[in-house]
Amino acid sequence: MSALKILVIPGSLRTGSHNVRLAAVAAYEFAQAGADVTRISLGDFPLPIYDGDLQAKSGVPKNAVNLKRMIGAHHGVLLVTPEYNSSVPPLLKNTIDWITRVQDAHETRGQVFRQRPFAIAAASQGRLGGTRALSALRLILSACHATVIPNQLALSFADQAYDEMERLRNPTDIEALKALVRQLIDVSQHMM
């Protein structure tokens, strides 16, 4: 059987982003667990703010179609989100909104969300580690009929969370990430 394919998507474009760093650590853990990992930047898939008039006039942008197909080519997906004003940043929400508008031939809308599991993680410099963004993201994905695995990671004090080798320092964070990785792999295998 070919290797399980996991897609990791950080929801920040910022240089030095704590969420991009966490996505890199998570990608490493997935690879250690035997998965074939793809980590992307949403900077490579720029999208306009969703506008129904734009969709009616020009259709769904190619980058949204490509992202949807990239998700469809993986067995499981990890989204790593910053927290903006207690919720998901516009970059990630807008990306999800556009993807929900993609419908390839012989597919029902939203099939790409229903057919594979999603995991969610967040990193923030604050004490709560982006917990509220995780709640918001779980709600959004659930509304898309995605299976969102129960295990998640909210990385608090993210500016101090990594050692000089870019590994997580805190054993509790390390164990939470490993549990997330194990569960996403298990559920992905079951849904294949």
Ligand SMILES: Cc1cc2nc3c(=O)[nH]c(=O)nc-3n(C[C@H](O)[C@H](O)[C@H](O)COP(=O)(O)O)c2cc1C
């Ligand atoms: C508009 C805005 C709102 C923010 N709101 C929150 C918040 O509600 N909770 C929080 O923990 N951090 C908040 N932050 C701080 C972000 O967590 C911090 O900028 C973080 O580094 C962003 O993620 P990144 O490092 O992956 O880019 C906010 C930052 C911005 C720019």
